[in-house]
Amino acid sequence: MTEQPVCLTLIVPRQLRDEVFDYLAERADLISGFSASAGTGHGADVRLHTAAERVKGHADQAIVQVILAGSDAGRxxxxxxxxxxxxxxxxxxxxxxxxxxxx
Structure with missing residues (x-):
């Protein structure tokens, strides 16, 4: 990677997790892999999709991180x-x- 690398962080709602992971896996032209971990979203702008999330008071999310060239991050x-x-x-x-x- 000769261009300045960046870390692209995505916050992915639980309902989109598999779809986003599949999309990233198909983009081998831009990335060689990614890391993901479980996270919880809090705040006024966070959508609570399920009754369980409303009871807990936070949204279940995945935190995805990808290291790639800045121009590839844009693409x-x-x-x-x-x-x-x-x-x-x-x-x-x-x-x-x-x-x-x-x-």
């Missing part, structure tokens, strides 16, 4: 905007100062 976001229009996926990017593997 991936364009595709996500088309494929997941209206779903209110939350995202942000942050610069990555170092990335590698310890073998």
């Amino acid at each position: 991936l976001l364009e595709g996500l905007r088309v494929s997941f229009a209206g779903t209110r996926l939350v995202y942000w990017t942050t610069p990555v100062t170092e990335f590698g593997r310890i073998d």
Whole structure:
């Protein structure tokens, strides 16, 4: 990766988890993999979809992180905007100062 890498973070509602994971897996032209963990969404803008979420007071979500070149992040976001229009996926990017593997 010669271009400055970024970390793209996606906050994915539980109902879209598998669909977003499948979409990312199909984008091998842009990413080699991603990490995901469970999260909970809190706040006025968070939709509580199920009775259980309303009782708990938070939404079940997946937090997805992808390290990729900045221009590839833009291309991936364009595709996500088309494929997941209206779903209110939350995202942000942050610069990555170092990335590698310890073998």
